[in-house]
Amino acid sequence: MKKSKKTLIVFLSIFLIFSLTIGTSAAKYIMKVAHGSPDVIPMHRALQFMEKKIEEESNGKIDVQLYPNGQLGYDREQMEGMQMGTIEMALPSTANMAGFGLKKLLVMDLPFIFNHDRQVVYKALDGPIGQEILASFAEKGIVGLGYFENGYRHITNSKRPVRVPGDLKGLKIRNMPNDLQLDTFNNYGAMATPMSFGDVFTSLQNGTIDGQENPAALNYTMHFNEVQKYMTRTGHFYSSYVVCISKMWWDGLPEDIRNIISNAVNDAVFYQRVESFRDDLYYTQFMRGQEGFEVIDLSPEELVIWREASKPIYKKYKDEIGEKLIKEFQKANKTEFDF
Numbered sequence: 001m002k003k004s005k006k007t008l009i010v011f012l013s014i015f016l017i018f019s020l021t022i023g024t025s026a027a028k029y030i031m032k033v034a035h036g037s038p039d040v041i042p043m044h045r046a047l048q049f050m051e052k053k054i055e056e057e058s059n060g061k062i063d064v065q066l067y068p069n070g071q072l073g074y075d076r077e078q079m080e081g082m083q084m085g086t087i088e089m090a091l092p093s094t095a096n097m098a099g100f101g102l103k104k105l106l107v108m109d110l111p112f113i114f115n116h117d118r119q120v121v122y123k124a125l126d127g128p129i130g131q132e133i134l135a136s137f138a139e140k141g142i143v144g145l146g147y148f149e150n151g152y153r154h155i156t157n158s159k160r161p162v163r164v165p166g167d168l169k170g171l172k173i174r175n176m177p178n179d180l181q182l183d184t185f186n187n188y189g190a191m192a193t194p195m196s197f198g199d200v201f202t203s204l205q206n207g208t209i210d211g212q213e214n215p216a217a218l219n220y221t222m223h224f225n226e227v228q229k230y231m232t233r234t235g236h237f238y239s240s241y242v243v244c245i246s247k248m249w250w251d252g253l254p255e256d257i258r259n260i261i262s263n264a265v266n267d268a269v270f271y272q273r274v275e276s277f278r279d280d281l282y283y284t285q286f287m288r289g290q291e292g293f294e295v296i297d298l299s300p301e302e303l304v305i306w307r308e309a310s311k312p313i314y315k316k317y318k319d320e321i322g323e324k325l326i327k328e329f330q331k332a333n334k335t336e337f338d339f
């Protein structure tokens with residue numbers, strides 16, 4: 001190598017190192033944000049919106065780094081990461097947060113407890129009951145800042161059109177690792193199989209499982225629809241992506257920085273829900289138009305059958321969750337029924 005070229009390389013390297021150092025030293029706080037879903041869904045777009053806002057408003061003092069697609073692990077690992085302080089923010093789905101002792105959250109895992117009208121749901125989540133549930137996370141080392149929408153979950157499978165719970169008989173269905181939801185599906189007649197989200201596509205493809213349940217946007221963007229034949233629009237569960245922060249990290253932040261973050265989260269919640277509503281519609285439309293794939297809409301009477309078949313789960317879990325909390329949550333959602 002010629003001497004001049006060598007010198008150039010040395011100069012360039014010094015320049016590079018120097019600029020990198022400046023780049024990182026300007027930011028006082030690094031905020032790693034983890035989630036397990038694809039980067040095309042509304043959650044990720046809302047996080048990009050949040051990132052821009054936080055970085056601008058903190059004048060670059062906070063460097064937000066987004067890690068989608070389970071790059072830092074899926075929901076379970078993300079929760080552990082926040083508790084240990086290795087991940088600053090994550091957005092696990094509610095039912096995937098089971099097993100971390102968030103007792104009050106369990107009420108949200110119940111089938112058909114959420115109204116099928118989103119406006120009612122948002123009011124419940126943003127109102128006293130939803131906020132009380134978020135506040136209860138603190139003792140487990142998590143700060144809950146708000147609810148993004150994952151959405152109403154619908155059942156897909158590769159075997160047969162499912163219209164009533166009995167049609168699930170013998171089908172191996174992946175559920176989130178959540179006892180209440182596994183019980184729900186076993187009770188419907190399925191063979192419920194707990195599995196981390198990252199393994200679902202391959203397991204559907206190789207036939208280890210026959211089906212799974214997720215909102216339309218994930219069924220499409222995860223390509224589940226390519227290895228499934230039917231999607232039944234039950235909306236049996238509703239998942240939030242809870243905007244969670246590591247308490248360990250949060251407690252060490254000055255108030256102005258915390259305010260910048262929580263304000264940006266509030267704006268992002270609004271942005272995310274609008275996008276989620278739209279995406280849910282158009283991904284459903286894509287699948288309706290897909291050859292060899294059937295989207296099954298249920299009549300109000302059929303939905304009642306599902307709800308009735310869910311009552312044993314309410315009975316089974318009413319002491320663990322607390323009948324009072326269930327009733328309060330039902331009331332906020334206008335989904336009161338006896339169980």
Ligand code: TK8
Pocket residue numbers: 035036037074075091092093096150176196197213214218239
């Ligand atoms: C992504 C999950 C996913 C959830 C699931 O990490 O596990 O089925 O719906 O969105 O949180």
